[in-house]
């Protein structure tokens with residue numbers, strides 16, 4: 396991944412925020428990436444109701460997708476064991 400210059404947050408000016416170029420580069424490589432806003436740090440995003448709502452929705456969806464992946468990973472070995480047990484009968 397390419398290195399980018401870090402920029403100050405447009406709202407608080409303190410915490411490092413990501414540039415539009417940096418976000419575009421990350422999104423090109425990571426499909427399931429949070430809806431971060433260029434030039435605004437995550438802390439300020441969570442103080443903005445609209446941005447927070449978007450982030451909360453993404454987090455809820457991410458948890459759902461993660462649970463689905465874990466469930467899928469757990470179900471497959473159980474199916475293998477079931478077939479093995481069936482083979483013993």
Ligand SMILES: [Zn+2]
Nearest residue numbers: 404407436439
């Ligand atoms: Zn900020």
